[in-house]
Amino acid sequence: MKLPRTQAAALIVAHVVGMIDLVALPLWIGALMNRFGWNPAEAGFQVTAYLTCAVLASAWLAPRSPRIRGRRAATLSYLVAAAAFGGLAVAPSFALVAALHVLAGAGVGCGLSLAHGAIARTANPHRLFACAHLGLGLFGIAFFALTPLAIEQFGPAALFQIFCGLCLLAAVVNAVAFPVADDRATPAHAAPDARQPLDKRCGWIIGGIVLMALNQALVFSFVERIGVARGFAQSHVNAVLVACGFVNLLPPLAAALLQRRLRATTVAVAGPVAQIVLALVISQSADFAPYALATACWVFAMIFTHTFLFGLLARLDPTGRANASTPAMLMSGSAIGPLLGGLLIVRFGFGALGVAATVIGLACVMLMRRVRDSDASLDATGAGAAQSPGQA
Secondary structure, three states: OOOOHHHHHHHHHHHHOOOHHHHHHHHHHHHHHHOOOOOHHHHHHHHHHHHHHHHHHHHHHHHHHHOHHHHHHHHHHHHHHHHHHHHHOOOOOHHHHHHHHHHHHHHHHHHHHHHHHHHHOOHHHHHHHHHHHHHHHHHHHHHHHHHHHHHHOOOHHHHHHHHHHHHHHHHHHHHHHOOHHHOOOOHHHHHHHHHOOHHHHHHHHHHHHHHHHHHHHHHOOOOOHHHHHHHHHHHHHHHHHHHHHHHHHHHHHHHHHHHOOHHHHHHHHHHOOOOOOOHHHHHHHHOOHHHHHHHHHHHHHHHHHHHHHHHHHHOOOOOOOHHOOOHHHHHHHHHHHHHHHHHHHHOOOOOHHHHHHHHHHHHHHHHHHHHHHOOHHHHHOOOOOOOOOOOO
16 A cells, blocks of 8 residues: 555654664663663663563564554554653662563564554555664664763663653654554455465565574674773764764665665675674774774664565565564564673673674575575565555
């Protein structure tokens, strides 16, 4: 379906707020460590609890998403997340912080699944998903420019107050403009396709996205700590994080412009290779310049590759069920990353992150090569087939 701009904008807002972990992981881990004096593994456990519940909520909701009244459900989901993040700003104990992370993850997982399922059923899901990631990049610039200052002035609890405000904004926007056409899909149209099993290639793609997300979180959760441990000035490290936001504007723009010029399966193989190279530089370099360049480019590989894979999944599964599980794909990897990274750092040091990222990246390449070699028609159809450039 082709969406009005206001409804497309509502889905973009839901995506940006729901993907807050992709932007905020370094500050999130740092805020927990600084506020409570926890070590990396303890802080990583809290974020892992959030992401694990987001995964479970998304996995439960995704198969049901074509029949759920999205506007009402998405609004309620983000309201629940807002309440949980508001509680995290004042929570005093490890157990309560963990419980609130669980609640926030469930709310965000449901809201984000509904948004991604709706995007997948639009006329050009590749382009709209690229626009959503562009919105996330623009948000990242403001977030990294302002949030460290707020944390410095008001303390680590300010981060969770910001999260609370963002989820409230998403709830209001979804209440007003979440696509109602998606809610009105008739059973005669939606049910037959929704009962069919997914194409086996969807499983390979989903597995590859999970592994890329694992590498994403494994390294990005600790880039700030790596910089500080290497002796780089905190102001310089913060500047690199701000630069990440500007660089992150490029992959969605490039993915939209190159939608019909690059083979999606070729991008799928190249993405994890790029992750391996960047992870080794970030974790091993003792000089600021290579560290800064690799950190600034780190998210590029994930966003660019995932945009092509989102469009590919939308072609293989027109019901939107596969893409509705996008939060489960991303966050199942992300849920393991902070905890695994923290454990590796405590036991072996920061250099172990690069070694682990290499092993995971090679496994991802193997899955993506299976997709590439399975059927030449995947690339022959293109990432948008015959859809017009003006469709959302």
